[in-house]
Amino acid sequence: MSVILSVENLNVSYGSIHAVKGISFDVNEGEIVTLIGANGAGKSTTLNTISGLLRSKNGSVTFMGENLGRVPPHKIVSRGMALVPEGRRVFLQMTVQENLEMGAYTKGSAGIPADLEKVYGQFPRLKERRRQVAGTLSGGEQQMLAMGRALMSHPRLLMLDEPSMGLAPILVEQIFEIIRKLHKAGSTILLVEQNAQMALSIADRGYVLETGKIVTTGPSGELLASPAIKKAYLGG
Amino acid sequence: MTILSNLISGISLGSIYAIIALGYTMVYGIAKMLNFAHGDVIMVGGYLCFCTTSYLGWHPLPAVLLAIVGCTVLGIVVERLAYKPLRSAPSLAVLITAIGVSYFLQNAALLLWGSDPKVFPAFFSFSGQSGVALLGGQLNITYVAMITVTVCLVIMLALTTFTGHTKMGKAMRAVSEDKGAAQLMGIDVNFTISMTFAIGSGLAAIAGVLLCSTYPTLMPTTGSMPGIKAFTAAVFGGIGSTPGALLGGLLLGVIQIFAQAYVSTQLSDAIVFAVLIVVLLVKPTGLLGRQVREKV
Numbered sequence: 001m002s003v004i005l006s007v008e009n010l011n012v013s014y015g016s017i018h019a020v021k022g023i024s025f026d027v028n029e030g031e032i033v034t035l036i037g038a039n040g041a042g043k044s045t046t047l048n049t050i051s052g053l054l055r056s057k058n059g060s061v062t063f064m065g066e067n068l069g070r071v072p073p074h075k076i077v078s079r080g081m082a083l084v085p086e087g088r089r090v091f092l093q094m095t096v097q098e099n100l101e102m103g104a105y106t107k108g109s110a111g112i113p114a115d116l117e118k119v120y121g122q123f124p125r126l127k128e129r130r131r132q133v134a135g136t137l138s139g140g141e142q143q144m145l146a147m148g149r150a151l152m153s154h155p156r157l158l159m160l161d162e163p164s165m166g167l168a169p170i171l172v173e174q175i176f177e178i179i180r181k182l183h184k185a186g187s188t189i190l191l192v193e194q195n196a197q198m199a200l201s202i203a204d205r206g207y208v209l210e211t212g213k214i215v216t217t218g219p220s221g222e223l224l225a226s227p228a229i230k231k232a233y234l235g236g
Numbered sequence: 237m238t239i240l241s242n243l244i245s246g247i248s249l250g251s252i253y254a255i256i257a258l259g260y261t262m263v264y265g266i267a268k269m270l271n272f273a274h275g276d277v278i279m280v281g282g283y284l285c286f287c288t289t290s291y292l293g294w295h296p297l298p299a300v301l302l303a304i305v306g307c308t309v310l311g312i313v314v315e316r317l318a319y320k321p322l323r324s325a326p327s328l329a330v331l332i333t334a335i336g337v338s339y340f341l342q343n344a345a346l347l348l349w350g351s352d353p354k355v356f357p358a359f360f361s362f363s364g365q366s367g368v369a370l371l372g373g374q375l376n377i378t379y380v381a382m383i384t385v386t387v388c389l390v391i392m393l394a395l396t397t398f399t400g401h402t403k404m405g406k407a408m409r410a411v412s413e414d415k416g417a418a419q420l421m422g423i424d425v426n427f428t429i430s431m432t433f434a435i436g437s438g439l440a441a442i443a444g445v446l447l448c449s450t451y452p453t454l455m456p457t458t459g460s461m462p463g464i465k466a467f468t469a470a471v472f473g474g475i476g477s478t479p480g481a482l483l484g485g486l487l488l489g490v491i492q493i494f495a496q497a498y499v500s501t502q503l504s505d506a507i508v509f510a511v512l513i514v515v516l517l518v519k520p521t522g523l524l525g526r527q528v529r530e531k532v
Contacts, residue, residue: 053416077422089417091410102410105403106422153422 004029004188005050005081005157010059012042012049019045021212022059027157027190032183034191034199034220036233037209043192044086046209047161050190051083052076064156078106082150086161086192088142090149092135096126099134099145103152112152119148122178140171147178158182159190164198176202196233200224208233237374242497243490248381248450250489251388255443256466257473257481258395259436265412265476266432269330273314273337275463277437280341281307281444282356282454283349289357296359303441311437312430320426338460345456353455356448384446391439392482399478408432412476461505465492468512474525483523 005027012020020042027033035043048054050061052073061068063079071079082103091099100119104112120127123144129137134145143163150158160179164172172195180202183189193199200206200220208216208229216229223229256278263271284303288294294302318337322330358366360379367378399405410418411428419425447462448454465488473484491511495504515523 051420053419072424074419074422074424077420083420085417085420089414089420091413091417093413094406094409098406098409101403102406102418102421102423105407109403149421 002029006062008060011057012045013057023214025207032189032203034203034206036196041209042212044161047159080156082153082155083159084146084150088146090134090142090145095133097130099149100152103149115152123148139166157188161192164195242493246490246493248384250486251384252443252447253466253469253489254388254482254485255439257470257485259439260467260470261481262432262436267429272334275459276338276341277307277440278444279459281441282448285445300445304438307441308434308438311433315433342456353453356452356454380449472512474522477524480524
């Protein structure tokens with residue numbers, strides 16, 4: 001197993017708020033790694049910084065051997081990572097298909113039809129609604145669209161930020177089932193979740209964040225069994 | 237017959253407003269800023285065209301093309317120097333900067349070309365005629381009016397196709413909705429904003445030539461009133477909406493000409509703005525504007 005993403009001593013601030021305080025972690029090829037923690041622990045900030053939406057104060061992000069610190073934000077996706085952002089952030093006034101096309105923005109247009117078919121195969125609901133504007137989709141469908149859009153760029157690393165947020169339990173199950181399938185098909189996944197139970201149930205390893213620091217790490221099974229984690233994040 | 241001829245003048249003037257309003261609306265949609273210097277780009281376009289034809293004796297066609305290229309470059313440079321450094325500044329700072337750029341352009345024109353009005357050459361007359369007379373001479377349609385309306389429709393169609401069917405156009409729509417998400421797709425947001433200014437300013441040059449061909453007096457302040465009117469048209473139609481700019485522009489032009497003809501020339505501008513106020517009271521997003529939900 002080779003390390004594809006390595007984060008070292010990452011610090012991120014919003015003005016005077018020091019949101020991420022020197023965290024370090026790795027993701028290996030083929031793994032699902034999850035960052036769990038309460039609201040405001042710095043999980044989303046971490047993902048946003050890796051994908052270039054935010055700038056770090058110091059520390060480094062190395063992706064497939066390349067330090068991303070000097071890569072312009074819009075070029076990061078072409079390096080092979082895609083983020084499904086918190087709150088989905090699909091383009092509400094564009095159609096489902098146009099959203100997916102935007103996901104393939106950095107790719108040549110030749111491969112797009114085949115990639116569209118592949119995504120439609122994974123998410124049949126999106127195919128039914130390909131001509132609808134994304135604003136008319138339900139929350140679950142928008143989550144699928146955001147995931148499909150990210151997959152259009154053929155990411156080596158797929159990062160998911162709170163994919164279960166605001167969804168009914170049955171939809172959460174569905175979304176996690178899809179994540180599991182993507183993993184089986186060979187995707188490497190970095191998953192950020194408040195729903196620690198669900199996240200640990202599919203992840204290989206987990207990191208627990210508290211107010212911007214990693215407090216515990218280990219294989220998911222161990223974290224699930226740990227009394228301290230149970231008490232703090234798993235509701236008992 | 238005078239009604240019909242006024243209607244035609246109104247539609248022609250409205251088409252010019254619509255082309256200018258497009259520039260306002262596109263820039264607003266993408267950069268979420270009101271580029272109050274947009275009207276002065278029209279004036280620069282007019283002067284560029286005037287100088288090359290009157291002083292250098294160019295044929296109108298290359299002169300218009302040069303004006304378009306010149307304004308496009310001007311738009312890119314202004315965005316780069318004045319607005320880009322303020323990308324994350326409060327909108328009030330950007331607004332004041334835009335007003336500053338507007339004064340800068342007007343005064344630069346004053347310095348370069350002086351304050352005395354220039355008479356813009358009549359491009360659109362064929363075999364000594366400036367228009368065609370219909371219905372036994374009762375109705376006269378000028379070539380300028382015909383060309384203005386045609387150019388406006390062509391621009392509308394071209395822009396609709398561009399934003400709906402090209403990769404760059406779709407990227408623009410994505411940026412206007414969510415810059416962060418667009419960046420995650422690999423779209424270069426700064427380049428896209430720059431392109432929008434370029435297109436808007438190129439359109440302003442076309443509007444400048446059409447405006448000066450209809451009302452052939454060219455002064456450093458020539459662009460400011462039509463600029464404000466077109467801004468009104470953009471808000472009237474719903475700012476951010478392309479069909480809104482067309483509808484708003486046409487309505488504003490027709491209202492203005494009718495007010496001039498049937499109410500009072502002095503009051504016509506007041507009437508135009510009164511209509512805007514009424515529309516905004518009844519429908520705050522403009523005629524075709526959509527409610528923008530604030531994200532939490």
